[in-house]
Amino acid sequence: MKLEANIPSGPLAQKWDKHRFELKLVNPANKRKFDVLVVGSGLAGASAAATLAELGYGVKCFCYQDSPRRAHSIAAQGGINAAKNYPNDGDSVYRLFYDTIKGGDFRAREANVYRLAQVSGNIIDQCVAQGVPFAREYGGLLDNRSFGGAQVSRTFYARGQTGQQLLLGAYQALARQIGLGQVKMFPRTEMLDLVLIDGHAKGIVVRDLVSGQVSSHAGDAVVLATGGYGNVFFLSTNAKGCNVTATYRAYKKGAAFANPCYTQIHPTCIPVSGENQSKLTLMSESLRNDGRVWVPKTKGDKRAPSQIPDSDRDYYLERKYPSFGNLAPRDISSRAAKEVCDQGRGVGPGGLGVYLDFADAIGRLGEAKIRERYGNLFEMYERITGEDAYHAPMRIYPAVHYAMGGLWVDYNLMSNIPGLFVLGEANFSDHGANRLGASALMQGLADGYFILPYTIGHYFVTAKRPKPATSHAEFKKAEAEVQALTQRLLSIRGRRTVLSLHRELGKLLWEECGMARNDAGLKRALERIPALREEFWANVNVTGGPGELNQGLEYAGRVADFMEFAELLCLDALTRRESCGGHFREEFQTEEGEAKRDDEHFAFVSAWEHQGSGKPPLLHKEPLVYEEVHMSTRSYK
Amino acid sequence: MNLTLKVWRQKDAASPGRFETYPAPDVSADMSFLEMLDVVNEGLIAEGKDPIAFDSDCREGICGTCSLVINGVAHGGHTGTTACQLHMRHFKDGDTITIEPWRARPFPVLRDLVVDRAALDLIIQAGGFVSVNTGGAPDGNALPIPKPDAEEAMDAAACIGCGACVAACKNASAMLFVSAKVSHLGLLPQGKVERERRVARMVQAMDDAGFGACTVTGSCEAVCPKGISLAFIARMNREYGRALLLGA
Numbered sequence: 001m002k003l004e005a006n007i008p009s010g011p012l013a014q015k016w017d018k019h020r021f022e023l024k025l026v027n028p029a030n031k032r033k034f035d036v037l038v039v040g041s042g043l044a045g046a047s048a049a050a051t052l053a054e055l056g057y058g059v060k061c062f063c064y065q066d067s068p069r070r071a072h073s074i075a076a077q078g079g080i081n082a083a084k085n086y087p088n089d090g091d092s093v094y095r096l097f098y099d100t101i102k103g104g105d106f107r108a109r110e111a112n113v114y115r116l117a118q119v120s121g122n123i124i125d126q127c128v129a130q131g132v133p134f135a136r137e138y139g140g141l142l143d144n145r146s147f148g149g150a151q152v153s154r155t156f157y158a159r160g161q162t163g164q165q166l167l168l169g170a171y172q173a174l175a176r177q178i179g180l181g182q183v184k185m186f187p188r189t190e191m192l193d194l195v196l197i198d199g200h201a202k203g204i205v206v207r208d209l210v211s212g213q214v215s216s217h218a219g220d221a222v223v224l225a226t227g228g229y230g231n232v233f234f235l236s237t238n239a240k241g242c243n244v245t246a247t248y249r250a251y252k253k254g255a256a257f258a259n260p261c262y263t264q265i266h267p268t269c270i271p272v273s274g275e276n277q278s279k280l281t282l283m284s285e286s287l288r289n290d291g292r293v294w295v296p297k298t299k300g301d302k303r304a305p306s307q308i309p310d311s312d313r314d315y316y317l318e319r320k321y322p323s324f325g326n327l328a329p330r331d332i333s334s335r336a337a338k339e340v341c342d343q344g345r346g347v348g349p350g351g352l353g354v355y356l357d358f359a360d361a362i363g364r365l366g367e368a369k370i371r372e373r374y375g376n377l378f379e380m381y382e383r384i385t386g387e388d389a390y391h392a393p394m395r396i397y398p399a400v401h402y403a404m405g406g407l408w409v410d411y412n413l414m415s416n417i418p419g420l421f422v423l424g425e426a427n428f429s430d431h432g433a434n435r436l437g438a439s440a441l442m443q444g445l446a447d448g449y450f451i452l453p454y455t456i457g458h459y460f461v462t463a464k465r466p467k468p469a470t471s472h473a474e475f476k477k478a479e480a481e482v483q484a485l486t487q488r489l490l491s492i493r494g495r496r497t498v499l500s501l502h503r504e505l506g507k508l509l510w511e512e513c514g515m516a517r518n519d520a521g522l523k524r525a526l527e528r529i530p531a532l533r534e535e536f537w538a539n540v541n542v543t544g545g546p547g548e549l550n551q552g553l554e555y556a557g558r559v560a561d562f563m564e565f566a567e568l569l570c571l572d573a574l575t576r577r578e579s580c581g582g583h584f585r586e587e588f589q590t591e592e593g594e595a596k597r598d599d600e601h602f603a604f605v606s607a608w609e610h611q612g613s614g615k616p617p618l619l620h621k622e623p624l625v626y627e628e629v630h631m632s633t634r635s636y637k
Numbered sequence: 638m639n640l641t642l643k644v645w646r647q648k649d650a651a652s653p654g655r656f657e658t659y660p661a662p663d664v665s666a667d668m669s670f671l672e673m674l675d676v677v678n679e680g681l682i683a684e685g686k687d688p689i690a691f692d693s694d695c696r697e698g699i700c701g702t703c704s705l706v707i708n709g710v711a712h713g714g715h716t717g718t719t720a721c722q723l724h725m726r727h728f729k730d731g732d733t734i735t736i737e738p739w740r741a742r743p744f745p746v747l748r749d750l751v752v753d754r755a756a757l758d759l760i761i762q763a764g765g766f767v768s769v770n771t772g773g774a775p776d777g778n779a780l781p782i783p784k785p786d787a788e789e790a791m792d793a794a795a796c797i798g799c800g801a802c803v804a805a806c807k808n809a810s811a812m813l814f815v816s817a818k819v820s821h822l823g824l825l826p827q828g829k830v831e832r833e834r835r836v837a838r839m840v841q842a843m844d845d846a847g848f849g850a851c852t853v854t855g856s857c858e859a860v861c862p863k864g865i866s867l868a869f870i871a872r873m874n875r876e877y878g879r880a881l882l883l884g885a
Contacts, residue, residue, distance in 0.1 A: 075700065128827070133791040133794050136781075171761075173771070175762040175765060274668060541685075
């Protein structure tokens with residue numbers, strides 16, 4: 001496998017400009033001859049599908065949901081970053097770039113991140129033009145707020161529903177193209193395999209989730225924008241349907257999977273309440289603008305929060321990180337919460353929680369102001385917990401949230417399989433080992449609106465490959481494999497439900513490969529995952545048939561992939577013998593308990609190549625060469 | 638608590654449906670309604686029966702996928718709450734709960750509690766957008782928008798497209814859904830450029846899809862999990878009348 005990052009030469013600030021000039025163009029009249037298959041309709045997928053269609057390409061777009069408007073980008077609450085410097089507080093493209101690189105603990109690719117910062121402003125302009133109702137000041141101009149890991153206010157927002165509004169903007173742009181006949185939309189359709197012809201990605205095999213029919217689609221390129229794999233942990237902030245199937249099956253067809261161990265644990269989620277919990281709900285990080293995080297100073301202090309005087313409280317983020325305080329980045333805040341809970345100072349049932357307290361902010365600004373800023377989040381908290389956070393502090397605990405790892409891509413967002421492009425959370429490229437808040441929306445839209453539309457044309461012009469017919473033997477083979485897998489899942493009729501097996505896998509991963517990892521635990525996980533996988537294939541019970549709407553069957557296929565992917569995740573975590581960002585290895589920490597990177601040995605992207613089932617994957621390394629920034633020790637003190 | 642469920646079961650759009658009764662034992666007050674259904678389904682699978690099919694995804698009240706009529710009320714009747722955010726603490730031991738799909742002709746049942754809401758997408762495709770291509774947009778601050786207008790547009794834009802308004806309406810009218818989009822875009826200068834064309838086309842698509850007429854009973858507003866106001870329907874009627882006068 002050859003990993004060629006294709007980073008343009010020249011000064012960092014001029015790379016993208018220079019590259020855009022060097023990219024080959026497709027004549028407007030010729031664009032209609034090319035068909036693109038876009039899988040996923042979140043921010044990245046919908047923006048890409050709409051933009052490619054506007055340019056004149058033929059587009060087919062697929063999503064498992066009943067409508068493209070429901071993709072999980074919709075759940076992002078807090079905001080989207082952009083280096084507009086509207087507040088005049090010292091922001092710039094370079095600062096956004098540097099904050100993102102540093103926030104990612106110097107494990108992202110410099111050139112990609114710089115480009116992301118460069119196009120960030122265009123995203124805001126585009127969204128405003130689409131009618132996204134961003135928050136505004138009384139003068140009519142756009143409002144900004146602060147987010148973790150930054151000392152400037154560069155986050156644009158639409159109440160606590162920024163993801164929803166940005167997705168609806170992209171969805172409407174997509175709907176317009178569907179109405180015009182430029183995009184053919186396939187909702188309730190799941191991609192189950194990638195088809196390669198002469199080494200190029202030329203199609204996909206899908207299952208219609210209503211009729212159960214398996215069919216093939218051929219195109220000139222395939223774009224995966226299928227999100228992250230957080231649900232491998234069973235409990236996460238992801239939607240129930242989020243899965244690794246599209247990217248994992250592409251991996252099995254030869255696409256390199258990069259940095260799977262970089263998973264983000266979000267610090268502000270509602271704590272787990274019971275055994276049957278199906279998902280965790282995030283409370284936007286923006287709450288940390290006004291909320292103060294604390295636990296009692298002494299272990300086992302069972303007094304009600306209002307009975308604990310300030311002198312007996314430990315505002316541990318403010319104490320440990322005075323310059324960033326409650327806005328310390330996610331990985332650091334999550335670990336700090338785990339640390340105080342491990343010390344027995346956690347609050348709430350089971351001691352797995354910390355307080356997020358708004359009393360000071362309400363005292364300073366009044367309840368009305370807090371209600372205006374976070375009203376919907378407080379309501380959401382009350383619906384789930386039955387508690388009123390205006391009068392008692394919220395209880396929060398970290399939960400699995402985002403996957404920085406994903407399929408390996410080059411500067412053009414193309415994977416090592418020519419013709420296979422990967423966008424948004426599904427790729428690995430921009431967030432390094434830790435993503436900053438409000439950067440996922442930025443990346444998804446940057447990839448879809450402003451990067452892929454330029455780079456995909458170059459592939460068409462240079463690859464010069466004919467579009468195959470779906471009668472090609474490779475399609476028939478892939479369809480047969482998909483059907484065989486379906487039959488296999490339906491024929492076991494064992495004694496365990498898919499859900500119980502998924503929950504067991506998730507628990508194992510959370511314990512051994514969650515917020516803190518160590519050699520012994522990862523080795524234990526690597527022994528237990530294959531055993532659990534065997535149990536799955538021997539004893540799972542999937543009812544119903546293949547030719548109908550069968551949610552159990554859909555779920556079983558996704559969990560089958562998680563059962564394999566979990567092993568790759570743990571193997572990557574075991575191999576990376578350093579701590580960086582969201583990947584915290586207990587053996588590698590400073591005396592103060594901070595992550596200790598090892599730039600000498602681990603300044604590379606881990607890209608894993610599938611070697612066939614039953615064989616260990618092969619590790620390839622893409623060295624991270626920093627031309628512009630110096631890899632420093634990350635400090636938020 | 639121990640509950641009894643009466644659940645609508647239907648194999649597919651072509652088959653007749655019926656209510657089936659299932660016990661839901663040992664339900665904890667902290668569970669969400671859908672988690673309770675998950676547990677019931679675990680039991681059904683263990684007995685070798687087909688689990689109850691129902692739609693859900695984000696389970697945090699924003700994606701608009703879940704679509705249950707609970708005890709006769711779309712989403713279960715708690716203000717501002719989708720079915721996925723409804724928690725079992727609102728029920729008591731011994732309750733019998735009836736669970737049905739959205740019932741409206743434009744939303745055919747696909748299986749059990751799962752319906753097809755593609756008709757809502759068709760309405761958006763007809764005109765629920767601002768016709769701008771990617772690229773070339775002016776600076777975001779080039780066009781100041783009065784805060785009250787932006788706020789009101791956001792109130793309308795909060796619609797999650799779940800279809801509860803249609804399910805609650807005796808005429809299966811989609812006016813609340815359509816008016817939310819017409820109002821969101823019509824209130825902003827970006828959307829004003831094509832406001833007549835938009836409302837005319839969206840109303841046409843709504844009628845073509847078979848949604849009924851609005852008689853302003855307000856049942857839609859009462860069940861809307863995002864509190865979309867009936868006032869938007871009034872606004873849309875004005876927009877529509879204006880468009881007709883202008884010959885759109």
